[in-house]
Amino acid sequence: NATxxxxxDRPQLPQVLQQSYIFPSSISAMEATITERGITSRHLLIGLPSGAILSLPKALLDPRRPEIPTEQSRCTDTCRAIHQL
Structure with missing residues (x-):
């Protein structure tokens, strides 16, 4: 019986998921956004030395996301409109 x-028995070791990212310039500050009720999607705010602030969706940095994008994830609104024709 497989179940x-x-x-x-020894417990199975957890599977660790991690990825590394290279940012093209130096980073002055970094913080994740929060909301009172946690309804909106979270973003990572990155402060650059030039004073600019970059907002990245936190889902973009998820180590569980597919490494190779599928055809469906590459499809934009324009692509969806073409498929409907």
Missing amino acids: AFSSL
Whole structure:
């Protein structure tokens, strides 16, 4: 039975997910956005030395996202409109 297990067996090691990212310039500050009720999507705010602030969706940095984009994820609104024709 594949679902049977013994408490005496060694536990399986957790699968660690991680990715590294290279940013093209130096970063002065970094903080994640928060909302009172947590309804809106979270973003990562990055402060650059020039004074500019860059906002990246936190989902973009998710280590569980697919490494190779699927055809569906590459499709934009224009692509969807063409498929409907």
